[in-house]
Amino acid sequence: MRLVDVGGRLVELHIRRSKRVNGHRLYVRQGLPPELVVRPRASESYIDDAIAMHRSWLERQLANVTEPCLGLERLHLTEAQGRREAHARILLIAQSEAAALGVTFTRLTLRDQRSRWGSCSSKGALSFNWRLVLAPHDVLDYVVVHEVCHLAEHHHGHAFWQLVERRRPKYLESKRWLDEHGWELLAYRPPLEVAA
Numbered sequence: 359m360r361l362v363d364v365g366g367r368l369v370e371l372h373i374r375r376s377k378r379v380n381g382h383r384l385y386v387r388q389g390l391p392p393e394l395v396v397r398p399r400a401s402e403s404y405i406d407d408a409i410a411m412h413r414s415w416l417e418r419q420l421a422n423v424t425e426p427c428l429g430l431e432r433l434h435l436t437e438a439q440g441r442r443e444a445h446a447r448i449l450l451i452a453q454s455e456a457a458a459l460g461v462t463f464t465r466l467t468l469r470d471q472r473s474r475w476g477s478c479s480s481k482g483a484l485s486f487n488w489r490l491v492l493a494p495h496d497v498l499d500y501v502v503v504h505e506v507c508h509l510a511e512h513h514h515g516h517a518f519w520q521l522v523e524r525r526r527p528k529y530l531e532s533k534r535w536l537d538e539h540g541w542e543l544l545a546y547r548p549p550l551e552v553a554a
């Protein structure tokens with residue numbers, strides 16, 4: 359770990375050594391300290407130069423990604439409320455999409471996964487992350503349609519994406535939104551339920 363001054367702000371930069379890079383690589387990921395990967399025997403001055411070289415890029419990246427912008431912390435939605443609403447909205451979309459595609463699902467459950475928004479089992483069980491209720495409607499809608507399309511096309515092949523595009527021509531916008539803001543949905547801490 360190294361403290362780096364990025365635009366007047368001290369940022370912890372994680373240094374990792376790996377044989378699998380040529381030169382160096384810098385990663386900025388949501389919710390994690392930025393990471394610089396260097397060769398196993400890279401010298402301290404090599405690392406300093408690498409940091410200096412990317413300082414302005416790092417500054418731009420950190421400005422873009424680490425500040426939450428959805429304002430979810432102002433929302434006072436409890437997990438139980440969120441799950442109820444997510445279930446109602448997701449079920450409605452899943453039913454109408456399944457009917458439109460002529461497919462059926464066996465079960466629909468809600469989860470609190472850390473890394474996925476939805477899944478479709480080979481037996482036709484759908485599951486969704488309740489936190490989708492925190493996203494714009496089009497985004498929740500896209501994830502449901504994506505999983506329902508898996509009932510017809512199991513893999514992420516060309517036929518699958520064609521089907522998704524046919525059902526939701528603007529799905530890429532939702533996909534991008536999730537890449538950009540998904541971490542904020544995962545970071546949302548619902549208030550604890552107060553026992554009545």
Ligand SMILES: [Zn+2]
Nearest residue numbers: 504505508514
């Ligand atoms: Zn998929």
